[in-house]
Amino acid sequence: MPAYQGDDLVGDIRVLHRVFWSYYLCIRVFRHCKPIVQVDGTHLYGKYKGCLLVAVSQDGNNNIVPIAFAIVEGETFEAWHFFLSNLRQHVVTRDGVGLISDRHESINAAVERSNGAWSPPRAFHMFCIRHIESNFLRKFKAPHLQKLVVNIGYSRTVREYEVRYQRLRDRGEAYTNWLNRIPREQYALAFDVGYRWGHMTTNLVECINSVLNGAHNLPITALVKATFYRLNELFTRKRAKAEARINAGHVFSEIVTSKLHANQLALGNIQVDRIPCRHVFACCANQRLDWRLYVHDVYKMDQVRRVYRARFRPLGNPTTWPAYNGPQFIPNPYLQRVEKGHPRMTRFxxxxxxxxxxxxxxxxxxxxxxxxxxxxxxxxxxxxxxxxP
Incomplete structure (x- = not known):
């Protein structure tokens, strides 16, 4: 934003309003991850107020892959529109992507006004079932029905959904009337047409927020550096693990191997997770077909290795960087905390x-x-x- 001294515009100084950043490796690895994105925000507790917005995805081995960050003034419509627009333009450029978030009004407004960038058929916006559960409890004060609402969302088949939905309706039509205000394809696994990949919550972002918990008090430059070094460490560790599994002769990821050995695959997994269930195995054995053809490529170890194949380049000595001749940036004085003592928690x-x-x-x-x-x-x-004494 422009900076003013009184009523005069200062030409060589700008006020930092928002900043969005992603790394080339994160943009590149998303091509080999599941086409699913989870977004959420967390408050900053440093000298200046603000929010850190994070977008994450997941590879075929169930590893969390952060793909984009942003520091904004708060969870407003303008801030989320800024974040989602840059995310769609620079990082999530493929179509058919599932976007999972909470039911924050600013996120819904930003998605609706994205000119189709986050709307079908390019993308599919869905809600976290835990936040729906929280909103349901806040509305009706019925904790004994919380689990039933969650189970309705986790229903993998239409039959399961109808049975649990009728059970909730028998408890009171007011409950199902409230649930009917939400399109069922945005919260029920049986109607998402496979764009959720089995993800019903925004827990992936919550995990990243806990990892970056110590960086929430840092200045912006230090916070960006923290994301760089921690992602570098994450990619290095996961790369070594993927290489070890490939050298050991593993073809598929750990999640596929564990499910096959557990023999606990339920009907509907091939549509939800892109992993065959026992019924598909029986048909393949009867017709002498290769069941591996029905496992999605994202679960193959070669695809997982491509996620972590690239490496972060060292930042190097700042004295060797190109000279910066642009305007000087200063923090927004209106976002500065004036309270003395330990910063208060602003989270509800x-x-x-x-x-x-x-x-x-x-x-x-x-x-x-x-x-x-x-x-x-x-x-x-x-x-x-x-x-x-």
Whole structure:
């Protein structure tokens, strides 16, 4: 944004408003990952307010692959439109991609106004079932029906969906009327036409947010460097693991091998996960067909190796970088925190947070709730008697 000193425009200074970045390796590896993208945001707790938006995908071996980042002023429509537009233009350039997010109004508005970039047939926007569960509980205060709502979303066949949906309707038509406001192809696995790849939540992004938890207090430059070095470490470790499996003679990824040995594949997996179920194996054995032809290429170890084949180039000595002759960037003074002491948490806790599900604090000395051992009155009395002559 332009910078002003009073009413005068300062020509050689700009105010940093938003920044989007991705790495060439992340753009390149997405071609060999599952065509699924999960997006979410988390607050920054440094000197300046803001949000870190993250987009992740997954390879054929169920490894999380971060593909894009952005620092914005907040989870607003303009911020999400900025992030999703750059994500679609520079990183997710293939069609037929599934986008999973929560039901944030700003995300829905950004998707609707993307000029078809995140709409069928180019992309398919779907919701996290855990956030739908949270919204359902907030609306009806019926915790005994939470699991049923989640099971409706996890239904792999239309028959399972109809049975569980009718069970919820028998408890009250108000519940199903609320659920009918959400298109079932956006939350039910049986109607997503395979664009979810079995993913029902945004847990992949939550895992990355926990990995970057220590970087949320850093300045922007340090935060970008943290993503660079941690992705470099991630790619190096996964590359060595993929090479070891290939050298050992493995053709398919660990997820395919574990499912085949477990023999727990249910009907509908070939449409959802692109992995044959036991019924396909029986037909292939009867007709003398190769069952490996029905496993998607993304699960092959050669495809997994292509994800981590490229390497990050070292940043090098900053003194050898080309000279920068552009305007100087300064932080937005309106986003600066003015509170003293430890930064306050601005996140709104919901019933999904484990902190809300913990039991009340219980003293290990007296057994009462509401305090710890160090603040127990008996502890104070025992210390007094011990110090007495």
């Amino acid at each position: 806790l919901s019933e999904m947070d484990t902190r809300m599900l913990r039991c009340p604090r219980q003293c290990t000395l007296c057994g009462a709730e509401g305090h710890s051992r160090s603040r127990c009155r008996r502890s104070v009395g025992s210390n007094t008697n011990r110090d007495a």
